[in-house]
Amino acid sequence: xxxxxxxxxxxxxxxxxxxxxxxxxxxxxxxxxxxxxxxxxxxxxxxxxxxxxxxxxxxxxxxxxxxxxxxxxxxxxxxxxxxxxxxxxxxxxxxxxxxxxxxxxxxxxxxxxxxxxxxxxxxxxxxxxxxxxxxxxxxxxxxxxxxxxxxxxxxxxxxxxxxxxxxxxxxxxxxxxxxxxxxxxxxxxxxxxxxxxxxxxxxxxxxxxxxxxxxxxxxxxxxxxxxxxxxxxxxxxxxxxxxxxxxxxxxxxxxxxxxxxxxxxxxxxxxxxxxxxxxxxxxxxxxxxxxxxxxxxxxxxxxxxxxxxxxxxxxxxxxxxxxxxxxxxxxxxxxxxxxxxxxxxxxxxxxxxxxxxxxxxxxxxxxxxxxxxxxxxxxxxxxxxxxxxxxxxxxxxxxxxxxxxxxxxx
Numbered sequence: 001x002x003x004x005x006x007x008x009x010x011x012x013x014x015x016x017x018x019x020x021x022x023x024x025x026x027x028x029x030x031x032x033x034x035x036x037x038x039x040x041x042x043x044x045x046x047x048x049x050x051x052x053x054x055x056x057x058x059x060x061x062x063x064x065x066x067x068x069x070x071x072x073x074x075x076x077x078x079x080x081x082x083x084x085x086x087x088x089x090x091x092x093x094x095x096x097x098x099x100x101x102x103x104x105x106x107x108x109x110x111x112x113x114x115x116x117x118x119x120x121x122x123x124x125x126x127x128x129x130x131x132x133x134x135x136x137x138x139x140x141x142x143x144x145x146x147x148x149x150x151x152x153x154x155x156x157x158x159x160x161x162x163x164x165x166x167x168x169x170x171x172x173x174x175x176x177x178x179x180x181x182x183x184x185x186x187x188x189x190x191x192x193x194x195x196x197x198x199x200x201x202x203x204x205x206x207x208x209x210x211x212x213x214x215x216x217x218x219x220x221x222x223x224x225x226x227x228x229x230x231x232x233x234x235x236x237x238x239x240x241x242x243x244x245x246x247x248x249x250x251x252x253x254x255x256x257x258x259x260x261x262x263x264x265x266x267x268x269x270x271x272x273x274x275x276x277x278x279x280x281x282x283x284x285x286x287x288x289x290x291x292x293x294x295x296x297x298x299x300x301x302x303x304x305x306x307x308x309x310x311x312x313x314x315x316x317x318x319x320x321x322x323x324x325x326x327x328x329x330x331x332x333x334x335x336x337x338x339x340x341x342x343x344x345x346x347x348x349x350x351x352x353x354x355x356x357x358x359x360x361x362x363x364x365x366x367x368x369x370x371x372x373x374x375x376x377x378x379x380x381x382x383x384x385x386x387x388x389x390x391x392x393x394x395x396x397x398x399x400x401x402x403x404x405x406x407x408x409x410x
């Protein structure tokens with residue numbers, strides 16, 4: 001007998017909370033339409049969106065129909081969840097342009113053929129609502145006392161700027177989305193990040209009140225490191241799924257360099273590898289865990305950017321850090337955290353490693369455009385390095401086209 005989809009999601013580490021668990025198990029024994037909302041505040045999805053996308057793909061493989069709901073209407077308000085201040089207002093043109101880009105990205109992960117998945121935009125119904133009609137019909141069903149107990153509102157009210165009435169209505173808008181999708185497509189389940197729990201409860205409750213029908217909410221774990229920090233933050237900002245914003249090579253290297261303790265979690269959440277293989281790879285110790293990281297980096301890059309780009313990234317990484325480097329033909333220097341604290345300038349590293357005979361020669365190399373760190377050109381003679389730039393196999397310095405030197409941080 002096939003494993004129930006909720007058990008699959010639990011086993012892989014997705015599930016955070018759900019409503020009416022026993023009823024939801026029964027509901028998902030038959031094909032069910034569900035939705036996940038995507039906030040079009042940028043023209044690309046980032047790695048934070050990847051957890052719900054993977055969950056949607058698992059659900060679709062189990063015979064359920066996903067709706068990817070673009071927030072073309074709610075983006076005009078802004079979700080206060082996890083925010084300390086009100087978001088900058090975006091124009092309709094910017095929102096619609098972002099929605100178009102995200103729609104294109106979604107097709108890489110979900111099968112939209114023959115009605116197997118739907119892309120909807122809540123701007124289609126939210127932008128034309130009559131305020132008085134909406135507040136009489138929907139606003140009258142919400143308790144302000146209950147809304148103010150939601151974490152997203154409590155946190156904002158404790159800040160200096162407080163919570164605007166505009167943002168206070170966000171929960172009503174998102175709840176109305178669920179009701180509208182129920183009416184249009186028979187959608188009975190909303191899924192999403194755990195920071196959306198309060199908003200999702202509002203939508204499921206609204207359907208039960210207005211339609212006397214069952215509706216459910218299920219949230220996913222946020223992508224956090226083993227010590228509770230949010231993953232997907234790089235020196236350049238967010239880890240984007242758009243190759244123009246985060247190159248496939250940089251994307252690959254991010255996963256190649258995750259902490260040993262996060263490898264098994266990431267393999268379970270971010271790939272389709274069988275869980276027996278995930279556990280085997282996650283159990284590897286010491287230097288052997290690097291093989292698991294290579295599998296993780298390749299599999300995630302393949303899903304996001306395609307197999308060809310994943311192979312290119314893998315080969316580029318191997319040319320720098322594998323093969324010759326492992327065989328000892330690329331010279332290596334070890335430094336300590338104390339060394340880095342005393343002088344973290346790139347020019348000092350170049351002189352220390354022998355890629356330049358002196359600091360002044362190192363400065364001339366940088367000024368001439370001949371220095372790179374991890375394949376990123378250095379243009380500032382005062383540039384420094386920090387510990388985050390040292391991956392599992394160190395930091396790679398390059399002078400000119402053929403002189404390489406690896407620096408390890410002890």
